[in-house]
Amino acid sequence: MNERYAAFVVFGEKAERMWGDAVEALEQHNPDLQCWATSDAELGPGPGTPGRWAKVNLCDWSRGDQTLYLDVDTVVHEDVSAGFALLDDGWDMVITPSAGEWLGHLPVEERDVTESELGWRPLQLQAGVFWFKRNDTVHRFFEAWREEWQRFEGEDQGAFIRALYRCPIRLWLMGRPWNGGDAIEHSYGALR
Numbered sequence: 001m002n003e004r005y006a007a008f009v010v011f012g013e014k015a016e017r018m019w020g021d022a023v024e025a026l027e028q029h030n031p032d033l034q035c036w037a038t039s040d041a042e043l044g045p046g047p048g049t050p051g052r053w054a055k056v057n058l059c060d061w062s063r064g065d066q067t068l069y070l071d072v073d074t075v076v077h078e079d080v081s082a083g084f085a086l087l088d089d090g091w092d093m094v095i096t097p098s099a100g101e102w103l104g105h106l107p108v109e110e111r112d113v114t115e116s117e118l119g120w121r122p123l124q125l126q127a128g129v130f131w132f133k134r135n136d137t138v139h140r141f142f143e144a145w146r147e148e149w150q151r152f153e154g155e156d157q158g159a160f161i162r163a164l165y166r167c168p169i170r171l172w173l174m175g176r177p178w179n180g181g182d183a184i185e186h187s188y189g190a191l192r
Contacts, residue, residue: 002064003064005033006070007038007058007070008023008036008038018073019072022075022076029080036062047153048149048154049153055069066131067134068080074179076183077184082178086172087131091133092133093132093138093172094172095126095174096125096130097123097124097125097176099126102121105155107154110151110152117162128179128186129178141167144163144167145160148160
């Protein structure tokens with residue numbers, strides 16, 4: 001059996017309060033899932049937006065063979081084992097597409113660079129909730145995500161898309177209930 005964890009990035013007092021609520025909700029529906037959190041302070045100083053450095057290094061600091069990453073502004077309302085079952089079926093990562101304007105929250109320069117380098121507008125993915133397994137392919141993807149993020153050091157979605165283009169992984173898309181819906185509620189940007 002794979003070791004499974006839920007991982008959070010906690011940066012600042014507001015995030016610490018939200019993390020407590022997020023863990024409580026997660027444990028209510030998933031009592032056997034171990035939770036782990038880190039911050040930029042624990043990883044050492046990183047560039048850019050606080051918390052993002054920890055997130056793009058997630059594959060290095062997370063525990064277990066399989067990890068569910070959750071932003072601290074999420075509330076789990078169901079058993080999350082469906083994502084782990086998909087990892088067991090051979091997928092490297094399980095994630096939900098984003099709603100809204102394509103990379104609309106990014107600075108224009110990064111959005112334009114992303115579209116120009118890829119040559120098209122791929123599906124935008126919401127990296128506030130995702131499951132992943134530890135393997136060489138995923139490790140290379142995280143290395144690319146970190147490198148792409150360091151180019152602009154702001155949000156992580158554009159870097160995620162560019163990294164996925166550089167280092168494809170076996171990716172399963174979950175429906176909206178799993179990030180911003182009935183299964184996992186998400187108060188996008190509540191920490192900003």
